[in-house]
Amino acid sequence: xxxxxxLSGQAPVVGAGSHTALPPEQPLAxxxxxxxxxxxxxxxxxxxxxxxxxxxxxxxxxxQLRVATLTLLVTGVAVLVIGIFILDQVAGGILGAKRAAxxxxxxxxxxTARTALATVDAGDVAGVADAQEQITAQLTASGRSxxxxxxxxxxxxxxxxxxxxxxxxxxxxRRLVQQGYLxxxxxxxxxxxxxxxxxxxxxxxxxxxRSGLFELYYFFPLTAEQxxxxxxxxxxxxxxxxxxxxxLAIALLVTRLVVRPxxxxxxxxxxxxxxxxxxxxxxxxxxDLSRLGRSFNDMAGSLQRQIRRLEDxxxxxxxxxxxxxxELRTPLTTIRMASELLYANRGQFPPELARSAELMRAExxxxxxxxxxxxxxxxxxxxxxxxxxxxxxxxxxxxxxVAANRVLAxxxxxxxxVDAPTYPVTVxxxxxxxxxxxxxxxxxxxxxxxxxxxxxxxGHDDDAVAITVRDHxxxxxxxxxxxxxxxxxxGDPSRSRMTGGNGLGLxxxxxxxxxxxxxxxxxxxxxxxxxxxxxxxxxxxHTLLSSPLPLAPDEFDQAEEEE
Amino acid sequence: xxxxxxxxxxxDDDSALAEMLGIVLRTDxxxxxxxADGSYALQAFRDHKPDVVLLDLMLPGLSxxxxxxxxxxxxxxxxxxxxxKSDTVDVVLGLESGxxxxxxxxxxxxxxxxxxxxxxxxxEDLASETLTIGPPDAPVSIDxxxxxxxxxxxxxxxxxxxxxxxxxxARKPRQVFTREVLLEQVWGYRHAADTRLVNVxxxxxxxxxxxxxxxxxVVLTVRGVGYKAGxx
Numbered sequence: 181x182x183x184x185x186x187l188s189g190q191a192p193v194v195g196a197g198s199h200t201a202l203p204p205e206q207p208l209a210x211x212x213x214x215x216x217x218x219x220x221x222x223x224x225x226x227x228x229x230x231x232x233x234x235x236x237x238x239x240x241x242x243x244q245l246r247v248a249t250l251t252l253l254v255t256g257v258a259v260l261v262i263g264i265f266i267l268d269q270v271a272g273g274i275l276g277a278k279r280a281a282x283x284x285x286x287x288x289x290x291x292t293a294r295t296a297l298a299t300v301d302a303g304d305v306a307g308v309a310d311a312q313e314q315i316t317a318q319l320t321a322s323g324r325s326x327x328x329x330x331x332x333x334x335x336x337x338x339x340x341x342x343x344x345x346x347x348x349x350x351x352x353x354r355r356l357v358q359q360g361y362l363x364x365x366x367x368x369x370x371x372x373x374x375x376x377x378x379x380x381x382x383x384x385x386x387x388x389x390r391s392g393l394f395e396l397y398y399f400f401p402l403t404a405e406q407x408x409x410x411x412x413x414x415x416x417x418x419x420x421x422x423x424x425x426x427x428l429a430i431a432l433l434v435t436r437l438v439v440r441p442x443x444x445x446x447x448x449x450x451x452x453x454x455x456x457x458x459x460x461x462x463x464x465x466x467x468d469l470s471r472l473g474r475s476f477n478d479m480a481g482s483l484q485r486q487i488r489r490l491e492d493x494x495x496x497x498x499x500x501x502x503x504x505x506x507e508l509r510t511p512l513t514t515i516r517m518a519s520e521l522l523y524a525n526r527g528q529f530p531p532e533l534a535r536s537a538e539l540m541r542a543e544x545x546x547x548x549x550x551x552x553x554x555x556x557x558x559x560x561x562x563x564x565x566x567x568x569x570x571x572x573x574x575x576x577x578x579x580x581x582v583a584a585n586r587v588l589a590x591x592x593x594x595x596x597x598v599d600a601p602t603y604p605v606t607v608x609x610x611x612x613x614x615x616x617x618x619x620x621x622x623x624x625x626x627x628x629x630x631x632x633x634x635x636x637x638x639g640h641d642d643d644a645v646a647i648t649v650r651d652h653x654x655x656x657x658x659x660x661x662x663x664x665x666x667x668x669x670x671g672d673p674s675r676s677r678m679t680g681g682n683g684l685g686l687x688x689x690x691x692x693x694x695x696x697x698x699x700x701x702x703x704x705x706x707x708x709x710x711x712x713x714x715x716x717x718x719x720x721x722h723t724l725l726s727s728p729l730p731l732a733p734d735e736f737d738q739a740e741e742e743e
Numbered sequence: 744x745x746x747x748x749x750x751x752x753x754x755d756d757d758s759a760l761a762e763m764l765g766i767v768l769r770t771d772x773x774x775x776x777x778x779a780d781g782s783y784a785l786q787a788f789r790d791h792k793p794d795v796v797l798l799d800l801m802l803p804g805l806s807x808x809x810x811x812x813x814x815x816x817x818x819x820x821x822x823x824x825x826x827x828k829s830d831t832v833d834v835v836l837g838l839e840s841g842x843x844x845x846x847x848x849x850x851x852x853x854x855x856x857x858x859x860x861x862x863x864x865x866x867e868d869l870a871s872e873t874l875t876i877g878p879p880d881a882p883v884s885i886d887x888x889x890x891x892x893x894x895x896x897x898x899x900x901x902x903x904x905x906x907x908x909x910x911x912x913a914r915k916p917r918q919v920f921t922r923e924v925l926l927e928q929v930w931g932y933r934h935a936a937d938t939r940l941v942n943v944x945x946x947x948x949x950x951x952x953x954x955x956x957x958x959x960x961v962v963l964t965v966r967g968v969g970y971k972a973g974x975x
Contacts, residue, residue: 510760568939
């Protein structure tokens, strides 16, 4: 299909049905640099921010997750503090006992050493060595209460006994001992029969003798104590972990007990809201949660009853409308036929009877139109109006409306100008209702157009079509644009109407437009005419965001839009 | 004008309306018969053998819809519903039960007579004309003067309206008919009318001539435009 260039004020279209051409209003300049940079930054931060957002959403969504995490944190800290306290106390106790035993060993050792060294003269190297051996043998044999230990005896004053010990003596300790104190210090030692260092306790004392001053050192390896403490640490850590897991499990179980009924209630509420009014929660027991369930079910039951009552009312209303329709229309048909018969034969009547037949016929038309409109409005009020939507070309409806109003236009002396695309513009619509809207708008425009031309424009974009009907008549007073859709509203009560408009046309049109999820709006200015705009979404169910045509005519300020 | 006056059966319980209809119909050259109760409507139809039936939807005894179904079960005689309800459900229900057309009360007598004349229109084309449409392996052939339709060489019983609809489509096999054009050609409406008439009757036609009405091959839908005949 080829298209003639449209002179209708539409955006120019290149080639048949081509939509690749840029709309002319598209800016060609590149966007400002700052926005590009911020876009880049946003993109780089994208995944991380997304992950954080996900986590936050999960945290906010799940009560169970929050309770579990908080329980884990609180229990963890508590167990950690208690564990550290227990370990500190027990280790202190063990080491304290060891230290006391070591000191009492040193007291015993001092006497033994003094006795052994008493007989040795100064300068008697061999004697000193013998005495040292004797002391070592005696002490190591006797001192079992403080556990295994090794000793070293060194002469302070002479170089007699300056035998090198297997263990290094820390200098601080040695200084204290040389000053005559009983000194104790924790220091790493070599384990017996190995070169690895283990924690140890060194006790040193000064033994005065005739041959000089001797330093006596005891080396207690703390291997056993360390093993005990390590075992204790493992035990405390394991039991602490077990405790935390246990509390976590309890927290999960309890929240699950609470959360599950709440989730069930939420899901059921969702189904209720979606319209399934028979949904209930199964309730067992009589605790707080089942009380919640029971109140929920009561609420649902009450809702269901209310809605049923409203539905019944609506059904009654619908029935009433239908009955009134039938009961009124059958006699009206008889009257109508009788009046037509009289009207057709009015030539045989005297003038006043002939005129009466004419008046009766004309007023019957009005009566009928009013009855039809009232029934239509009551159908909307009862909420029973239904859309018979199908895809159709909007231009067909416009053309049909214009054709149907040709006689009326001629009677008003108004020209009807249509400005529509040259190609089909399909819309999901109920053609009958859309045609009724357009008929009302056009009839209205002709009625108020003072014989000046009436312009109809059809515009469209991908999402919506718009039809504007513009007249150049008396226009609307300020503020009237919002009132024209009110039932039985008349702009100027003194004006007569040739279309027999009854004041319901625009109200029905507005309902028709709303049924399509569309807009019907009015613009008007005193003495400058009025424009009505109908905007419909092209696909059923689509929400309108904008209209392809402005509400106010091009030559007027477009900021004046009001519904 | 025909030499014999066309017979009309008026099924309506409102005596004033029935009497007024009688006056109007006699003035316009019909020969009306009346029945007020739905339960006697079928018997009256058999007795009078009318050329067209005017049927009110709300009747004592049998409802209009049921009367419509009962008549349609034994005859293709044109039925025009007189309905006080323009509600979608009622109109569609009436059309689906076999009515050819409907007028909404309060109608003008001229409008009613025009609808009846459109249904009674005689086809003058007596030249032998045979049309074939539908898929090649199961074609539908139409013998126009004999008012006969055959699918797979088996005769298909169509009402005059369904026959007219099929012939209108088959005469121009490649043309797409809008619902408005079909309303004008088949129903005789001069200006826009209810396109549901076309939709419902196309469904009824399909249920008779198609192998699978869900996947039509003889009467095709052209989305957003209308209908056309399947390729011969």
